[in-house]
Amino acid sequence: MKPDKARPRSAVARFFRRLKRYMPKGLYGRSLIIVVTPMIILQSVLVFVFLERHWSLVTQRMSEAVARDIAAIVELYELHPSDEDFAGLQKIALSKLRIRLDRLPEDALPPPAPKPFFTLLDRTLAREIRDIVRKPFWIDTVGNTNLIEVRILADDAVLRYFTKRSQAYASNSHIFLVWMVGTSLVLMLISILFLRNQIRPIKRLAEAAQRFGRGQSIENLPPAGAIEVRQASQALTEMGTRIERQIEQRTVMLAGVSHDLRTILTRFRLQLAMMSPSPDRSGLEHDVEDMERMLQDYMAFAGGSSRxxxxxxxxxxxxxxxxxxxxxxxxxxxxxxxxxxxxxxxxxxxxxxxxxxxxxxxxxxxxxxxxxxxxxxxxxxxxxxxxxxxxxxxxxxxxxxxxxxxxxxxxxxxxxxxxxxxxxxxxxxxxxxxxxxxxxxxxxxxxxxxxx
Structure with missing residues (x-):
């Protein structure tokens, strides 16, 4: 059991390791992903729910209404198949139902045409006609962008119907999608602007920390951004001030020590100058020079160069x-x-x-x-x-x-x-x-x- 449990964990770990390679390295990019990713997921769920529930349900209701209108016309035609009655049926269908009706020969029913990938209207309308009319039929919802053509095999003829696409499915769904996408883009733009304003003080703080690490001054670091960033900026400025004050105090103290030591070395030089030339005098002068040189080097090392x-x-x-x-x-x-x-x-x-x-x-x-x-x-x-x-x-x-x-x-x-x-x-x-x-x-x- 343990190896089986370890495999999914290792697979998940490998997935996250690979995903980490493509993740942004900067705070701005990661913050943007945190803001944008939930928004994209939410919009995707809303689109799925809208298409699955609202749009498909409305299309089904409208297709059912069109199928019932077609079924009523078919029944009326079969009850009154004469030419005079058919002419009156055409007028009624056009004026009351907004359906243009034609009568074709019996062999005018073509075989089913190939359907495109997305044929929600075809599937819905065909299902409703099959369930309500219950006669051989042929429909074309993609041949004309504005009209739907339906052919029904009646008793002695093929009845052809032309109706607007807007009568069979919800044609205003694109407006909802446009509004949703447009709103999302506006919100993303606002989020980007806010993120840039929030990231900018952090970038200035990081640059100031780098300048401080290079020994440069950070006195002109204004506090800005969120309260945490302001506190970090103030803490960095105070730390730099304290360090410079400590170095200055150390330098002043060492300068005093150096002054005292130089005073003693000066006395040595005066005493050596009053001595008569001898090998001991030369050795002592050499020692005094070495002591003075070492003192200068020590002062340079202890005093530093931060000022x-x-x-x-x-x-x-x-x-x-x-x-x-x-x-x-x-x-x-x-x-x-x-x-x-x-x-x-x-x-x-x-x-x-x-x-x-x-x-x-x-x-x-x-x-x-x-x-x-x-x-x-x-x-x-x-x-x-x-x-x-x-x-x-x-x-x-x-x-x-x-x-x-x-x-x-x-x-x-x-x-x-x-x-x-x-x-x-x-x-x-x-x-x-x-x-x-x-x-x-x-x-x-x-x-x-x-x-x-």
Whole structure:
């Protein structure tokens, strides 16, 4: 029993999985389906009920009336078959019953003609004539768009009847269908307009959330739409304000700490300047310079770049700038760019991020190549070198603050261990990330990916 029950469930699950592939992915399309689908089902049920109950019932009653009129004429003709009586019967049928009557030879009854697919009138009228008149007959409801032709085999002749189609079936049903379809279209149009107005604030909220994820300002987000959407917009704005306030407080605190530390370093420099030249003095001066450089890197890492406003910059100009810095260190550096020349970023932070990646490549490699591609809403910048690279198991650790792969972790080692951490922090502020891969040049390939 269990396998039999499982089969229908699996079949239903497969059906819904296949149906899900064709479902709209956006909220507007899904909301439209939720509104339109019940309306279509309701209209289909109304059309079925109307055709099955009302239209067919009215057509049956009208066809029955026409069949009784024909039966009465047939009986009168058989009682009074003379030419004079037939002429009077024609007048009565035309004036009172609106039926044009003719008399044809007995062999004028053709065989039944093929019927079209939809022959509700043929079936109904033929059934009523068969039940009421009970004589051989032939009908044609499709040969003429306005008239119905009926031939009845009487005692010595074939009586031919012409009557209007509107006398045999409900001819105003199309008006009901037109009104129903027209009303449905108007309601659907109104629903579409209302849905667009309700979806628009949600789209603005989603765009604002994306801007916030890229580190852009969301101060100009007006609350609009339903109360839930307004609450979500207000919550997003307040969250952004709180985060910026916390970052600002942290930056102010660290700026104070930096000022105090710089004051101490300045004292060291003054004391060193008063000392006589010696190897110890040179070593201490080198240590003070390293401490100041580490302090600057730490402040850049801890302070972040969230206070800088976004603006459009020329990407080839920034690439050329970082390449020229690499050449000052006698490291050959080339770059290529494909796509739009301008991107919206935080200029100083973006240049620092790219400069840290290029600086890291220059520190460990002898040649550096930069490849930039901007397309499909994403900017991808790959910085490659021919250095020793980074083992795959350590590629996540290098983004940790103060982590260095070099064996010497003393003050003589170049770098503070914050270059890649700062670069990743800036990438995350822009809503992107940094991937480390093996380079075709034999070293490391650092890929900076940002949404644009």
């Amino acid at each position: 800088e406003a976004s603006s459009f910059v020329s990407l080839p100009d920034i690439l050329q700038t970082v390449c020229e810095r690499a050449k000052l260190e006698n490291i050959p550096c080339t770059y290529t760019h494909k796509g739009p020349p301008t991107v919206e970023v935080r200029p100083l932070a973006f240049e620092r991020c790219l400069g840290n990646l290029v600086g890291n490549a220059c520190r460990y490699g002898n040649n550096v190549n930069i490849t930039s591609v901007a397309e499909l809403g994403q900017l991808s910048i790959a910085v490659e070198d021919d250095g020793p690279g980074i083992p795959p198991e350590a590629r996540q650790d290098v983004f940790k603050p103060f982590f260095r792969l070099d064996e010497a972790r003393n003050q003589d080692a170049s770098g503070s261990g914050l270059g890649l951490s700062i670069a990743q922090d800036i990438a995350l502020v822009h809503g992107g990330d940094i991937l480390l891969e093996d380079s075709d040049m034999g070293g490391l390939r650092a890929v900076l990916r940002l949404p644009i």
